Amino acid sequence: MSNLTDLGVAAIRDGVRGGEFSARDVADAFIDAVAAAKPLNAFLVETPDHALAAAKVADDARAAGETLKPLAGVPIGMKDLFCTRGVETTAASGILKGFVPQYESTVSGNLWNAGAGMLGKLNLDQFAMGSSNETSAFGNVISPWRRPGDTAPLAPGGSSGGSSAAIAARLCPAATGTDTGGSIRQPAAFVGITGIKPTYGRCSRYGVVAFASSLDQAGPMAHDVRDCAIMLEAMAGFDPKDATSLDLPVPAWEAGLNADLRGKRVGIPKEYRVDGMPAEIEALWQQGIDWLKDAGAEIVEVSLPHTKYALPAYYIIAPAEASSNLARYDGVRYGQRVLPDGAGLQDMYAATRAAGFGDEVKRRIMIGTYVLSAGFYDAYYTQAQKVRTLIARDFEQAFEQCDVLLTPTAPSAAFVLGEKSADPIAMYLNDVFTVPSSLAGLPAMSVPGGVDKDGLPLGLQVIGKPLDEQGVLNAGLALEQRAGFVARAEKWW
Template identity: 65%
Template sequence: MRPTDHTLKGALDALAAGETTSVALTEAFLDAIGRLNPRLNAFITVTGEKALEAAKASDARRAAGKAGLLEGAPLAIKDLFCTAGVQTTAGSRILGGFIPPYESTVTANLLRDGAVFLGKVNLDEFAMGSSNTTSASGPVENPWSRANDPDTRLVPGGSSGGSAAAVAARLALGATATDTGGSIRQPAAFCGIAGIKPTYGRCSRFGIVAFASSLDQAGPVARTVEDCAILLKSMAGFDPKDATSADLPVPDFAAACGRSVKGLRIGVPKEYRLDGMAPEIEALWQQGLQWLRDQGAETVEISLPHTKYALPTYYIVAPAEASSNLARYDGVRFGLRETAQGSDLRDLYERTRAKGFGQEVRRRIMIGTYVLSAGYYDAYYLKAQKVRALIRRDFEQAWGKVDAIVTPATPSAAFGIEERQDDPITMYLNDVFTVTANLAGLPGLAVPAGLDPQGLPLGLQVIGKPFDEETCFAVGAAIERAAGFTALPRLRA
């Protein structure tokens, strides 16, 4: 086995047994990045020297009997997490050259547990997108390709496309990601890996560049459900620097992966059967439910009646919060500054934001500013918040009948980088199965479960009760075992 073929759990076991070292693993991944990243564009910044120094220090700690939970594991970090002394761009020109003087809480937790950071990975600009084509650093390519059309470059999903592509291509053992409307689960499904958006408040948002503050949540992507559980254990925890952080103990998520699903009631929401749904998506969904029934679970049809309003609600709430959060990028305090001789402050703002923000970010700022403006606040934003409360209530009523909910993760497999780009509404529809979990603050796990007719990966989604990621992991691991997903992308280390 090549070092890059390890799962996170396998690598940690090999390190503990003395079969490899962190330096050897890190060198192997850096070599893989050097060979494949020019094609995939998954990494924006590679921190090779820092990674090797960290790996040497990790090997020394392990030799001294002081190994942490993730001791020596090479990881990729989404370039939305502030990393002390390392450029953090959020995929935007406006933050080009910004080097934070502090560490995000999530990445600090990973470093505390001995992880080695290989570098910062690409994303849709300010996490706004479902394809990783809006980044100022250029689009990310999915390492998978269509069987009958191998030359068409496919999107890895977004906004965490760099994270998912890096893990799928074996450029890292795992990666941090963020999810505002599906930005962990959709890329995981498109790239044939696992990814979990935990309950809102499970992971601190301190040091993560904000998109929509009431929706954003950090989580991991990795090759297996168990790997995600191991990473989430390290990433999660109460943080007094984040007012929305939940002061709750962090369970042993990995132990939950071996839990039986016998006796669990699995909800099947009828509203997720969409007109025109691809037959392979429906077939995989039914197969996933049968796998769970075969392991002793019971499936129960439920109704989430306000699901049909989820997308329009999300695309009012998220841009509104984005327009407020992104107001801080003005060319005065940090990041890009565009000015001209004799220009005034207003001219500085206009030049900087016009040069620094991409088209999708400008579109969402304008939408958000509009729905928050006088005369439209009540008609749009306030009404959207009321519908959001109804969506949350739908789930609360469902939890009286079921223990978890299983749905498709995406409405299709990965599409071409040049496809759908001229139609933002079609792009927004990629989030149709995922936004409800964000609006309700619930955990959602994507699990690779099958292939479409062109050999591209498809995933199923497990939605759980608030702060019940353990049941998500149990159900997700049961699907993973039954699916036996072993297909590999064409481009990989």
């Protein structure tokens, strides 16, 4: 029997069902791996009891001859943006230190109902604001990957950097992520795993600490496309507690997996060939095109003319929504309170928020406050929402000519921590390929395509029509089968 922590979701599920190993064995293996991986700083809270309890339920059910639930025996990691009842949830911010939710997010609840157990809460960029996991109040997550002969810590991507690092380091077979502008796809690409952001409204936002409500969408991260499909089936579903939730049945994505793309057309958006794109990225993209051709797809060039305006629109809309969503962190009802001597209520707010929020969070709150303030609202916010309409229209028109789009996930491989943190805009440019589909609410996934000259993973992104997660997964599967990505980070921790 191979090392249990090398197994993915499907393999664990099937192995437990078939009695090859017990859920308890699986849980123990991952719990030990988590405990031994402190240098990665991927977990903020470890919850072995939760994982063991779920494993016991799975083993007992099997012993009793019951039908096992879809994720029975599968322990997962939970991004610490999801509120989990009785388990500290901080969104990696000092302002929520000590906060123990009395409620469960719908997505995490769905996973527990499907039989999954929780290994712990995963580190992330503070309030999911960041692309390198350097904004967490509880320290950077370190990627398990390193450049050859170099111990410089690399970024696991962000904001779901704890999730990406933990999966790549085999600390969990799958994890939840959230994606506002690329926070599932970019970290997945950085560590050589797979992640999908479904159509906006597929996964409930209830109980997910909000960053930018009109963009936030939960999704799974795992080793491969099938595992993502299994996870997403459990996570997704209509939730009356979220007004933006889509009242649609959850398709059987795993059963629908099919890498035969004959009769499908794949669009290549010409505007994604940005200036200064590294040759390796360009080469990988071409490779991806060839793979999809090989899978039977017809390749068409399409145009998304407003692509260059996606990032500036995003950096108005997301901070604007964030500035308002984060107003509730005021030290009154939960979280940290800082009360200087003799301070009044408003001074208490200012001191609490100054101490509790990190620099990037403050920066975005300030930008958001500025663009919404009197006299600027129309020029910034209304204009950004109009541009967003144009960006969505671009996609609509492109999808008249094709079924899915293929692009690189990120403009570079993982960078050294600290390399970009001094220049916010350089950091924001990481999301140049992922932000447009977020603005349009489209399903999009990243699959590992290859490695760069340093042997670091590079990802390819598939973007689909609204609600066509199946088309995205299938194209992803065709890439995965042809890429044969087997590179993995060598254990140094």
